[in-house]
Amino acid sequence: xxxxxxxxxxxxxxxxxxxxxxxxxxxxxxxxxxxxxxxxxxxxxxxxxxxx
Amino acid sequence: xxxxxxxxxxxxxxxxxxxxxxxxxxxxxxxxxxxxxxxxxxxxxxxxxxxxxxxxxxxxxxxxxxxxxxxxxxxxxxxxxxxxxxxxxxxxxxxxxxxxxxxxxxxxxxxxxxxxxxxxxxxxxxxxxxxxxxxxxxxxxxxxxxxxxxxxxxxxxxxxxxxxxxxxxxxxxxxxxxxxxxxxxxxxxxxxxxxxxxxxxxxxxxxxxxxxxxxxxxxxxxxx
Amino acid sequence: xxxxxxxxxxxxxxxxxxxxxxxxxxxxxxxxxxxxxxxxxxxxxxxxxxxxxxxxxxxxxxxxxxxxxxxxxxxxxxxxxxxxxxxxxxxxxxxxxxxxxxxxxxxxxxxxxxxxxxxxxxxxxxxxxxxxxxxxxxxxxxxxxxxxxxxxxxxxxxxxxxxxxxxxxxxxxxxxxxxxxxxxxxxxxxxxxxxxxxxxxxxxxxxxxxxxxxxxxxxxxxxxxxxxxxxxxxxxxxxxxxxxxxxxxxxx
Numbered sequence: 001x002x003x004x005x006x007x008x009x010x011x012x013x014x015x016x017x018x019x020x021x022x023x024x025x026x027x028x029x030x031x032x033x034x035x036x037x038x039x040x041x042x043x044x045x046x047x048x049x050x051x052x
Numbered sequence: 053x054x055x056x057x058x059x060x061x062x063x064x065x066x067x068x069x070x071x072x073x074x075x076x077x078x079x080x081x082x083x084x085x086x087x088x089x090x091x092x093x094x095x096x097x098x099x100x101x102x103x104x105x106x107x108x109x110x111x112x113x114x115x116x117x118x119x120x121x122x123x124x125x126x127x128x129x130x131x132x133x134x135x136x137x138x139x140x141x142x143x144x145x146x147x148x149x150x151x152x153x154x155x156x157x158x159x160x161x162x163x164x165x166x167x168x169x170x171x172x173x174x175x176x177x178x179x180x181x182x183x184x185x186x187x188x189x190x191x192x193x194x195x196x197x198x199x200x201x202x203x204x205x206x207x208x209x210x211x212x213x214x215x216x217x218x219x220x221x222x223x224x225x226x227x228x229x230x231x232x233x234x235x236x237x238x239x240x241x242x243x244x245x246x247x248x249x250x251x252x253x254x255x256x257x258x259x260x261x262x263x264x265x266x267x268x269x270x271x272x273x274x275x276x
Numbered sequence: 277x278x279x280x281x282x283x284x285x286x287x288x289x290x291x292x293x294x295x296x297x298x299x300x301x302x303x304x305x306x307x308x309x310x311x312x313x314x315x316x317x318x319x320x321x322x323x324x325x326x327x328x329x330x331x332x333x334x335x336x337x338x339x340x341x342x343x344x345x346x347x348x349x350x351x352x353x354x355x356x357x358x359x360x361x362x363x364x365x366x367x368x369x370x371x372x373x374x375x376x377x378x379x380x381x382x383x384x385x386x387x388x389x390x391x392x393x394x395x396x397x398x399x400x401x402x403x404x405x406x407x408x409x410x411x412x413x414x415x416x417x418x419x420x421x422x423x424x425x426x427x428x429x430x431x432x433x434x435x436x437x438x439x440x441x442x443x444x445x446x447x448x449x450x451x452x453x454x455x456x457x458x459x460x461x462x463x464x465x466x467x468x469x470x471x472x473x474x475x476x477x478x479x480x481x482x483x484x485x486x487x488x489x490x491x492x493x494x495x496x497x498x499x500x501x502x503x504x505x506x507x508x509x510x511x512x513x514x515x516x517x518x519x520x521x522x523x524x525x526x527x528x
Contacts, residue, residue: 002312002327003393010332010389011303014339014382018491021378025498029283032505040508042285042501203442207435211425220421221439224414225446228453235457254456258449265445269438272358 059144063152068159070129077160081121082167088114089171103176108237111172112230115165116197120219122160123201126153127209146274147267150202154266158198165190181242189236189252196229196259199266206273228258283501291494298487305480306334332390334480338488339383340409346376346492347416351444354437363507366433369440370423371499375492377416383409407454408447415443429506 001007033041071077092110096102103110169186172178180186204222208214232255239248313330314323326333353369387406388398400406419439426432 001307003329006329006389006393007307007331010386011306011335013389014335014386015299017378017382018495022495022498025495025502026283029498029502029505032502032509033282036505036508036512040512041505200442204439207422207439208425213421213425217418217421217425220414220418224411224418224450225442227411228446228449231453231457254453261449265442269442272438273434 056145056148059148060152060155063144063149064155064159067126067129067153067156071156071160076125077122077163081118081125081160081164084121085114085118085164085168086171088117089168089175093175100177104178104241105243107172107176107178107241108234108243110176111168111237112193112234114168115161115194116223116226116230118164118168119157119161119194119197119201120222122157122164123198123205123222124215124218126157126202127205127214131209146270150206150267150270153205154195154198154202154263157201158195161194161198162191165194178241180240182240182248185236185240185248185252189233189240189248189255192252192256192259193229193233196255196262197226199259199263200225203266203269203273206270229255229262232258283498283505288494288497291490291497295487295490295494298483298490302334302480302483302487305476305483306331310334310476310480326394329390329393332386334484336383336386336390337481338484339379339386341485342488342492343376343379343383343409343412345489346372346379346496347412347444347447349496350376350416350419350440354440357433357437358441363430363433363504366429366437367500367503367507368496369437370429370503371496373416373419373423373436373440374499375495377413377420378495379488379492380409380413380416384413404451404455408451411450411454412447415446419443429503429510 089110092106092114093103096106169190173180201218201222204218204225208217208221211217232251235244235246236248236251236255238244239246239251310331312328313326315325316322317324349372350369353365353372357363357365357369384406387409391400391406392398419436422439423429423432423436426435
């Protein structure tokens with residue numbers, strides 16, 4: 001396959017960056033969820049005054 | 053309407069009086085502008101032909117960098133002693149505050165443009181072939197820069213990182229002004245065989261749009 | 277005070293799994309099933325074309341679509357915030373803006389990597405789309421920088437919404453000015469609108485777009501939930517501080 005290095009760089013770098021960002025999101029989400037009461041954690045279940 | 057113009061004049065006059073007393077433009081911004089022109093000359097190895105070819109772009113980059121200083125300064129004087137709060141509570145129309153500050157910054161930028169214009173003629177040996185195009189473009193571009201700069205100055209005002217935030221917010225949005233004004237100046241300085249007046253029309257259109265956008269954004273900010 | 281609820285839900289897990297499976301199928305098709313772009317010169321018979329570099333377009337083009345979609349969502353949500361003044365809209369704008377900035381960076385990276393073997397350059401100043409994408413990226417970096425400058429996420433909402441709307445309004449002006457500035461582009465005309473591609477290549481491209489949309493949705497969903505939690509945590513912090521102060525006053 002020609003240009004294999006470029007292909008691996010392009011696809012690999014993009015996948016890695018997206019996975020890294022996704023992992024950071026999940027980690028941050030877990031940290032914040034541990035600090036917030038359950039009833040306010042999601043907008044669908046939040047009381048109306050929470051900007052729903 | 054009469055009241056609006058009076059208020060605009062009041063705000064513009066206030067800012068210009070403060071500037072005349074403090075002389076920040078003369079003592080700090082103008083030397084900074086001169087320094088930029090000199091640094092460009094050194095960085096480009098003082099190749100006369102390159103400097104003449106790039107004079108328009110170098111001129112407008114210098115204007116943009118100086119505009120950041122002027123806008124930052126304009127916001128600083130409102131931050132001291134909570135002056136902006138006082139201004140908002142005084143009953144002056146927010147639009148008048150916005151347009152007044154825009155005019156004040158535009159006048160200061162115009163003075164800087166004249167100073168920089170003389171600079172590129174003397175230092176870069178640029179030759180003016182169409183003075184009207186040069187003056188018209190310079191006038192409208194500085195209004196566009198001032199309008200957008202004022203609104204972003206207000207947005208970033210009060211933040212600890214305002215000095216570094218303002219360039220990041222403002223400069224990409226001013227790219228069309230940079231492109232249009234540079235191309236118009238290329239024609240006015242005889243560097244490129246293009247129709248500079250078309251580019252002036254683009255810059256003039258941008259000025260109208262960006263001033264309207266700034267006024268609209270100011271209205272939204274004032275509602276807060 | 278702790279919650280057993282995280283940003284993950286049954287729906288987001290299904291979305292995530294579908295994205296992963298879709299991505300795996302996309303990689304399979306892009307690398308092993310579709311043909312490279314090889315054409316023959318009509319007179320000399322010499323081979324030319326993108327060869328295997330075309331396989332990067334199955335990633336690059338969907339990323340472009342996702343980027344612009346994310347910014348449109350950001351703009352709509354910003355306008356929604358200015359009208360409704362709820363932090364649902366603000367959280368959505370923030371999520372879409374951040375994800376759009378990420379995908380825009382990936383567009384620039386994959387575009388540059390693709391450009392090296394095909395255009396023989398990592399970067400081309402004279403290309404309209406390259407320049408416009410770069411400016412778009414810088415605009416939304418500024419948007420995120422503004423958001424990050426506020427400690428209170430609620431105070432950031434209005435300025436951020438205004439900046440997002442101004443940025444979106446300015447994008448056509450930037451595109452037009454850059455186009456007139458150089459009036460040339462190395463980019464081929466729109467890949468989809470001219471329909472030069474067909475059959476398996478077109479299917480793979482469409483699959484790439486679908487997978488990118490799924491991934492974008494998953495990212496925006498989770499980022500929205502994180503933004504929501506940040507708002508709630510800040511509010512809870514204020515309430516706790518007020519309560520503690522009341523107790524202190526009562527004790528006095």
